[in-house]
Amino acid sequence: MARQLIYGQHAVAALLEGDPAGVQELWLQDGRDDAVSERARDLAARHGISLRAVPRATLDRMLKGARHQGIAVRYRATRATRASDLEQLLAGLGDTALLLVLDGVQDPHNLGACLRSADAAGADAVIVPRRRAVGLTPAVYKAACGATERVPLVTVSNLAEALRRMAKSGVRLIGAGARAGIPYTQAELLGPVAMVLGGEGRGLRRLSAELCDQLIHVPMRSGAESLNVSVAAALCLYEVRRQRARNEAGEGLRGAG
Template identity: 45%
Template sequence: MKDKSLKPIKRRKTKTAHHAPIDPDVIFGLHAVQAALEVPVSRVKEIWLAAERQDNRVDNLLAAANEQGVVIHFSERETLDKIAPDVQHQGCVAKCRPLESLDEKGLFDLLDNLNEPPLLLILDGVQDPHNLGACLRTAEASGAHAVIAPKDRASGLTATAIKISSGSAERLPFAQVTNIARLMRELQQRGVWLIGTSGDSETSLYQTKLTGPMAIVLGAEGKGIRHLTRENCDEVVFIPMQGEAESLNVSVAAGVCLFEAFRQRSL
């Protein structure tokens, strides 16, 4: 017998939060803004600082901004929240000229002017800007000369990617190309050895020579490199792992591969 005193529970639909997109020409966070100020010709136009922030990091940022002749506004945090909504901006936001990526011609000009064998990172469709930013940071730290990604269905240099890169996006060339497979063939014609990564390969990364002109090719999150991309690789290797994990985050895989190349090149 049903208890009539119990009323049926009404299920309410949960509204999905829609965060306002950040202007791609806005960067945020003390480290990201400081890095943008420290290049020879800064792209920073204006900076907003939270009025209550007073510490050594802010003093260093102010000195760099004054040297570059950048306009500084001391504002309430609400103002910064409007410019860079829904992010941890640390009381520092800047509006900039666009951070330009290289095209195919710019990339080849870069390679032609290197005085050492090129080390490149090719990202085959990485869509998460956090992963792109982390890959840029890893690539710079390991001595890579450029990071390459497709223009379509992949993350570009968004405000989040720039923030996560911790300044590397300002210093390391980033190329966006129309056709990754065609670019890979053109790199091969220039003598660049293309090394893809896949868990089903039988060749270990640590059994592979990584000292000549080369590019490490990594795939998208959870999918790996595409079939056509793999076909254009000269060699495919796997990263030895223990435990139950089936794969690594793309930025972690980039670190393992690039620093093994760095180790071999340093010998």
């Protein structure tokens, strides 16, 4: 993976904590004296990372006007998750496996938000195609607010084949579309599940939809076009959590009886 300039407080903090070996240089805006900066300085010193204090104008120029919050690093991932890891991922999944599959998301802010939702919902991984989709860009790191260091992002060359491999391993594929199938709260989402969502604009591709075991949608009022993919992903992932929590509570009551 090529070196990238990653910026933003949460993104930089997550890299310094989670993958310091990949951080090659840290830049802090002159005059920053807060808890985030102090922690960044400590971690840089601990791991032998070069630290430079620079004027805000320098960061603005380096990052082409991005909202950097006065902190940035030069980073090269040391443990990128690639397609070859899909089999290993599937082999390690249990009865409560939860995956998020994104079929062609191209907006870095949407991918970052989906990673945050997957992290919060306890998903095991996010799976994306290599082509016609955004990868791990600096904007994704910033939007993900550290989730990139906690949720594996698995990139596959052939998404349809990856879906078939998931199904063969016992994962149920649940495809979400604007008006497909049944309302998402009516689907049974217990057991190993992969929520499959399409990209901006076109939604879930035909082949991906055909490979799914069930199709669902989030009900909307008449006239509404569709939900943002990151919002739909959050709703679907948390519906899985809600159903599982309710199921566990019911089993607990039966056991107590």
